[in-house]
Amino acid sequence: MSKNWPLWEIFVRSKNGLEHRHFGSLHAADAEMALVNARDVYTRRSEGVSIWVVESKDITASNPEHNGELFEPAQDKVYRHPTFYDLPDEVKHM
Amino acid sequence: MKQNNLYNYILSIADNSLILGQRLGELCGHGPTLETDIAGTNISLDLIGQCRNYYQYAAKVQGEGKTEDDLAFLRLEREYKNVLLVEQPNDHFGYVMGRQYLFDVFHLLFMNDMLNSKDETLAAIAKKGIKEVSYHKRFSGDWVKRLGDGTEESKAKMQEAIDDLWTYTDELFDMTEADKAMVSEGVGVDVSKLKEGYYKEVSQLLAEADLTVPESKYFTRGGKKGIHSEHMGYLLADLQYMQRTYPNMEW
Numbered sequence: 487m488s489k490n491w492p493l494w495e496i497f498v499r500s501k502n503g504l505e506h507r508h509f510g511s512l513h514a515a516d517a518e519m520a521l522v523n524a525r526d527v528y529t530r531r532s533e534g535v536s537i538w539v540v541e542s543k544d545i546t547a548s549n550p551e552h553n554g555e556l557f558e559p560a561q562d563k564v565y566r567h568p569t570f571y572d573l574p575d576e577v578k579h580m
Numbered sequence: 581m582k583q584n585n586l587y588n589y590i591l592s593i594a595d596n597s598l599i600l601g602q603r604l605g606e607l608c609g610h611g612p613t614l615e616t617d618i619a620g621t622n623i624s625l626d627l628i629g630q631c632r633n634y635y636q637y638a639a640k641v642q643g644e645g646k647t648e649d650d651l652a653f654l655r656l657e658r659e660y661k662n663v664l665l666v667e668q669p670n671d672h673f674g675y676v677m678g679r680q681y682l683f684d685v686f687h688l689l690f691m692n693d694m695l696n697s698k699d700e701t702l703a704a705i706a707k708k709g710i711k712e713v714s715y716h717k718r719f720s721g722d723w724v725k726r727l728g729d730g731t732e733e734s735k736a737k738m739q740e741a742i743d744d745l746w747t748y749t750d751e752l753f754d755m756t757e758a759d760k761a762m763v764s765e766g767v768g769v770d771v772s773k774l775k776e777g778y779y780k781e782v783s784q785l786l787a788e789a790d791l792t793v794p795e796s797k798y799f800t801r802g803g804k805k806g807i808h809s810e811h812m813g814y815l816l817a818d819l820q821y822m823q824r825t826y827p828n829m830e831w
Contacts, residue, residue, distance in 0.1 A: 491613070512615050515726070522719060523615035526622050 493542040494520040496527075498534035506538050517541075587641050588661070588758035589768055590702075591651065592804060593690075594634030595662035598652055599812075600683060601627035602819050603670060612673050619719060620676070626712040633705045653823035657816055658806040661756075665748035667803065667812050671741075674734070677723040678741035684717035685781050686752045689774045698766040721785055728789030735790065742786065743794050750799035752778070 491513040497506035509528045514520035520539040528534065548556060560566070604624035611617025635648035665683055670676050691713055694706035727738040753775040755763075762768025783793045802808065822829055 513613060514615065518722075519726075522722065523619065526619040527615055530618070530622055 499536040585761040597631035600666035674741035680720035751801035
């Protein structure tokens with residue numbers, strides 16, 4: 487058995503209406519403890535109103551070695567950004 | 581002093597929070613893991629925050645121009661009226677969580693009752709503190725269960741802590757002169773009435789934790805009268821060092 491508790495990724499919603507954002511990670515024996523630890527480690531300065539915890543091993547991440555084939559082809563396709571439209575003045579916050 | 585009973589009553593509540601806060605504070609940077617370290621220090625800060633409110637109020641009631649710091653840092657050992665339970669040392673994590681849980685159950689019952697105090701300041705402090713204390717109890721109770729229902733070693737250590745600390749539980753329900761006077765005025769909490777609910781709740785959690793409820797009927801008491809265990813002097817030496825060495829120091 488590993489001596490360390492498993493690692494958990496912590497997502498916190500900072501206020502209602504906003505999405506949960508990744509805040510960091512911590513160790514805990516199970517999900518319940520991860521929640522309690524996250525409360526103490528990440529929300530003690532009123533940073534949040536809701537917490538999600540996910541065990542790190544359950545996250546599938548892209549391999550940085552594949553960054554070239556995954557992400558570079560998109561870099562010269564500026565036409566995929568919706569920047570070629572004239573926005574009417576009435577439309578705000580775009 | 582006209583309101584001597586009220587003054588003593590406030591101090592007795594404040595001292596429990598101060599001394600337990602100090603004990604937990606000793607562990608800042610020494611917790612078993614980063615996460616439990618921060619959790620323990622958070623609880624410590626909650627308690628210190630609560631006792632500040634009490635000391636400010638006590639200083640006002642006393643009316644001699646003293647400050648919260650005078651009351652927290654400059655009294656003699658005999659003048660502290662906290663229960664023996666909260667001054668017990670941090671021998672190991674099982675003791676820290678056991679002590680915390682045995683106090684938290686009492687503390688929450690106490691605060692729930694203090695909400696109804698005729699004294700508006702005390703009722704307001706209770707209202708603010710209840711959420712904090714509810715969390716403390718959830719945290720410490722959870723750990724007592726985890727350790728009791730954990731490995732053979734954690735179970736033995738948790739049981740050891742509960743067995744050793746049990747002797748200090750009955751004092752929580754002793755009524756001092758100040759207690760009686762304040763209860764009769766509708767200001768104080770009749771702690772003797774909390775006893776049954778307390779032992780019922782604690783026993784239930786210990787059963788869930790697969791731990792044995794100690795059968796000992798011998799209980800140690802004295803803190804509420806200012807007669808403390810041998811640990812208290814060392815604790816106060818740490819707590820008071822700065823103010824005694826550099827009087828009126830602020831930062």
